[in-house]
Amino acid sequence: MGSPPAGGNPEEEPAGDLLNSSDGDLYRGAEELWAAPENEPGPPHVLETPPAASQDRCSLAPAVDVLSYSEREWRGNTAKSALIRKGYKEMSQRFGGVRRVRGDNYCALRATLFQVLAQSTRLPSWLQEDAVSMLPNQLEGLVSRWTFPGECLRGGGTGDAALQLRGYVELLRNKWQAAVDCSSAAERWQLCERAFQGGEEELGLLEALKLLMLGRAAELHGRMQAGKDVPLFCWLLFARDSSDCPHAFLSNHLSHVGLSGGLEQVEMFLLGYALRCTLRVYRLYKADTEEFVTFYPDDHKDDWPCVCLVTEDDRHYNVPVAEAAEREELGSS
Numbered sequence: 001m002g003s004p005p006a007g008g009n010p011e012e013e014p015a016g017d018l019l020n021s022s023d024g025d026l027y028r029g030a031e032e033l034w035a036a037p038e039n040e041p042g043p044p045h046v047l048e049t050p051p052a053a054s055q056d057r058c059s060l061a062p063a064v065d066v067l068s069y070s071e072r073e074w075r076g077n078t079a080k081s082a083l084i085r086k087g088y089k090e091m092s093q094r095f096g097g098v099r100r101v102r103g104d105n106y107c108a109l110r111a112t113l114f115q116v117l118a119q120s121t122r123l124p125s126w127l128q129e130d131a132v133s134m135l136p137n138q139l140e141g142l143v144s145r146w147t148f149p150g151e152c153l154r155g156g157g158t159g160d161a162a163l164q165l166r167g168y169v170e171l172l173r174n175k176w177q178a179a180v181d182c183s184s185a186a187e188r189w190q191l192c193e194r195a196f197q198g199g200e201e202e203l204g205l206l207e208a209l210k211l212l213m214l215g216r217a218a219e220l221h222g223r224m225q226a227g228k229d230v231p232l233f234c235w236l237l238f239a240r241d242s243s244d245c246p247h248a249f250l251s252n253h254l255s256h257v258g259l260s261g262g263l264e265q266v267e268m269f270l271l272g273y274a275l276r277c278t279l280r281v282y283r284l285y286k287a288d289t290e291e292f293v294t295f296y297p298d299d300h301k302d303d304w305p306c307v308c309l310v311t312e313d314d315r316h317y318n319v320p321v322a323e324a325a326e327r328e329e330l331g332s333s
Contacts, residue, residue: 007079008203008308015063021202029234038109050084053318057197057198057201058193058196058197059101059102059110059114059197060099060100060110060111060114060193060196060319061099061100061194062099062100063098063099063103063321064097064098064099064100065096066088066091066092066095066096066097066098066099066320067088067089067097068083069088069091070084070088070089070092070186071085071314074088080285083158083284083285083287083288084285084287084312086287086288087282087283087284087285087286087287087292088284088312089294090282090287091282091284091310091320093155093318094322095308095321095322096321097320097321097322098234098310098316098318098320098321099318099319099320099321100318101316101317101318101319102198103260103316104258105256105257105259105260105261105262106203106206106257106262107262107316107317107318108157108257108262108263108268108271108309108317109188109209109210109257109258109263109271110196110202110206110321111309111317111318112209112275112279112307112317113205113209113273113275114192114196114276114319115307115319116193116275116277116305116307117175117176117179117188117191117192118185118189118191118192119178119185119188119190119305120176120179120181120188121180123173123176123177123180124176124276126276127172127173127176130174131294132169132173132212133138133166133169133170133173134164135165135166135211135215136161136162136163136166136169136211137162137166138215139162139211139215139218140162142214142218142246142247142250143161143162143165143211143214143250144161144162144317145161146161146164146165146207146255147181147255147256147259148161148164148207149203149207149258149259151198151200151203152164152200152203152204152207165207165208165211167204167330168204168205168207168211169208169212170210170213171201171204171208172205172208172209173205175191175195175205178191179191179192185328203258206258207258208252209271209274209275210257210258212274212275213267213270213271214246214249214250215274215275216270216273216274217237217246217249217270218246220234220237220273221234221238221245221246224238226289229270230275231269231297231299233266233269233270233297236266237249237266237267237269237270239282241331253267254267262315262316265314268281268296269296269297271296272296272297272300272304273297275306276300276304276305277304277305277306277307278296278297278298278300278305278306278307279295279296279306279307279308279309280293280294280295280297280306280307280308280309281293281294281296281309281310281311282308282309282310282320283306283311284310284311284312285312285314308320
């Protein structure tokens, strides 16, 4: 397991700015909006021309060929470019395409949840439990000052946060059930394409996912306090001065996800635990090392569903895509 980055994770531009923009590239992180160094790849200009209204565009760009994308975006002669291209070449043995994910600091959550919904053939038992619906009330002392993105603000931001989050949890459950009820994998992907269009519905789903992460963090912290066994990542998560308890974790980390920063590496483990899902991540800058493919978490690879992500820097995450006929098989591998 790799060590989490020491500092914060200012992954991309704030959600409100990008989601309301009509002329920016919604799939580019902040670091890509700056001028690229000489001999390093420039920003991706050729995926698509953004439409006049960003809400008419899925938050995942259409798939492009992995190797063509790699050669275009990392065409420089530097050691880093060569390493990233090598990583893409290795990844291409399993995936033919890649979908760039909207760059607004939700990318890890969005890339994960999109695939979880697109690959689900049954509603997980834990999501059907009453405890999930009651989570906002159980955590009311924590969520009373929940920070919502602009698209989700109601009543000037003075509404009942627990009630609003409960609605988002119900939205997540209903959307998941709708995906399960689809008659084919293609129909599920189309459902996700419609759901992930920006705006309150999509961001509500992602805020619900953040709530599940907070609930899992509170549960695991309680187990630690009681001297019970917990996954190894918990000791890293709560060893940070800025997240030594669930309240500090929410205030200093989770509240900023989607607004001013993305998930740090150790928080990817928590995301996996929140969804009871293994995230298989191709970390391209780690090509030629044992960390090239990292599992978040790595202790349920045999009994939890698996989704795949790809990252060039542990900050922005995109979605590798296999042929349509292989998607369901990859979801169970």
